[in-house]
Amino acid sequence: MEYADNKTMQFGIHYMLDGYKADKDALADKAGLINILETLPGKVGMHTISTPVVVEVGPNNKKDPGGISGFVLVAESHISFHTFPGRGFVTINSYTCNYTIDSDKITQYFTDFFKIKESDVKVIKRGTKYPVENIQ
Structure with a gap:
């Protein structure tokens, strides 16, 4: 996503999900x-x-x-999570250097797997002043 000044663009997206009242067995399913x-x-x-x-x-x-x-490295950055089966809680992060991400698809995927009853989802634009070209 290039901006009006044609010198900067958005670098990436940071997706975060906190899932509550999730299924204990799914949270512990290595x-x-x-x-x-x-x-x-x-x-x-x-x-x-x-x-x-x-x-x-x-x-x-x-x-x-x-x-x-758990985590996995992807060319675009990473996906990571921490589960707490005894608390019915999972916290998930995904960073991508692409400027688009299907956050609804990711949310649905995790909600279905963990049987999440409540969640907080945040999607933050990162690197909003990333230079379009090398500056040095």
Whole structure:
């Protein structure tokens, strides 16, 4: 998306989803979480450049009772999540250096998998003054 001055453009999109009252079993499904990271990038026009990493994490403190964390690197940047099965909560991030992303499709994908009952979704434009050409 080039701007009127023709010298700058938007660099990317940062997608964030916080899912509440999610299904405990889905949040703890390590194989399912790996599958998400293997399949979602292709469904939304991203290109996987690494093997997904999904790790069970024990409790850290009273606020963090443990869960599963995962990420995958994509040519456009990354997709990551942290699940908290005991709290029915998942937090998800995806950054892309494309200036468009089908946030509704991503939201639906995660809502269906985790059976999320409530969510907060934010989509933020990043790098809004990114130079169209090299400046140095």
